[in-house]
Amino acid sequence: MAKEITSREENYSQWYLDIVKKAELADNSAVRGCMVIKPTGFAIWENMKEQLDRMFKETGHVNAYFPLFIPKSFLSKEADHVEGFAKECAVVTHHRLMNNPDGSGVVVDPDARLEEELIVRPTSETIIWNTYRDWIQSYRDLPLLINQWANVVRWEMRTRPFLRTAEFLWQEGHTAHATRQEAIEEAQQMHEVYARFAEDYMAMPVIKGAKTANERFAGAEETYTIEALMQDGRALQAGTSHFLGQNFAKAFDVKYADQNNKEEYVWATSWGVSTRLVGGLIMTHSDDEGLVLPPKLAPIQVVIVPIPKPQPEIMEAAERIVAELKAQGISVFVDTDKKKRPGFKFAEYEMKGIPVRIGIGKRDLAENKVEVARRDTKEKMSYGLDQIGTQIKNLLEEIQNNLLATAKKYRAEHTTSVDSFEDFQSVLDTKGGFISAHWDGTTDTELKIKELTKATIRCIPNDQESEDGVDLLTGKPSKGRVLFAKAY
């Protein structure tokens, strides 16, 4: 049978596209740069949403929804912000179509031009802060802790499913606080939530850190980021949390009266993760056989394959196992397709990343056991039927842990400290990954390194140790190492 998935070694980006397609996560759509998220891909996103939403609510946030369209004038109110997004905005200019007089279909009605164009939101700070002005009068209205689940549009030149699409799904938290300190703590708290989610649910280890001025969100005073390392040695920015200072409060005139009835501008944060996480999930764990999913986010955790085909006594055993697994809260699917043979099914479920496969045949049943195969290591085991529910539950936990441990090991092996530009270049060219090096703190140097090597500063790590050194390009003094990598 022909290889269905290009190997990582042969062509990493084709491998990624093959997985997205063969695991039925997403399709290209008729609209350039936009994907169709298929049921399996969407189920993964729904599982992510469910956990994140719970974590947001546990930290005191509530959901709301703001408009898709933003008046053009709003976007111009914060100078850095507009500069950051202006180049990639979709703009609505008309509100009506008409039949083409020549009968060739519909055309835009030239008489239906909008007085003020609307921007399809690339992010919602402006429309939200324009609203917050009306919602906030007193310190009693603070903190305001709101999140929204939404779609946004950024007109990208080049797109890849999940990693970068013109339209994507995300959540954006927007909070307002009475003090600078409280806002900073909020941004840091959500940064922590993202890191915990990535490691505990996605089994994707991340480095927590701050962005340099150059890489910061347009309009932020500080951007915190979680950075993950993909299997091709490139870094993926997986989530960001911003301390926005009073920039948006001033731009939209959002003030509150403090306890002494003195008017003050409020302090802001915003934070988001997107469907890009699905891309990160794929590239963290998957292999040349296909998708590998961590049990905690897998839409189906266990698949049962009757061998050689669904027969009454086998199906009876399958139903008993299903009941036991469901009692343990495990999601399970029984493949009752009579036409496909077991071998085909095995390959297919491996491609789709289902964490555990249970094969039930007469030979097994005669011995009161089943064949259990784990997707992460491809190991096959024989489990007795007695404690199948708890055994599988334990196995799923072990798989979850193993995926995180394997990813951590990969990251450790692909994080290198270097002290000279030559070493920097050679590590980048050979094994890639994170490179820990001294930097003189200037945007100039950062940009020069990017120009020479394509590597960027992914973050100034939270756990950065103070260490005297010299910048690897300029030789100027540095007080600590930052993390470089080529990024997605």
Place this chain on the structure above:
RNA sequence: CGGGGCGUAGCGCAGUCCGGUUAGCGCACCUGGUUUGGGACCAGGGGGUCGCAGGUUCGAAUCCUGCCGCCCCGACCA
């Protein structure tokens, strides 16, 4: 926006250079049968505006002109 490639059945492709029966192959799909512990086999069957629009010609998937779309690689970005 630069550089490369491609539009022929749901998917993947051949045919295009050098115009000529009824446009073909693999996978998938439908029917029947034999199979069945790692991607089964046989037989039969359905499915096409050959990207679009002009042009040349007795005749165009094939030649000419124009247009449209998509993918990959780069610069920009979650």
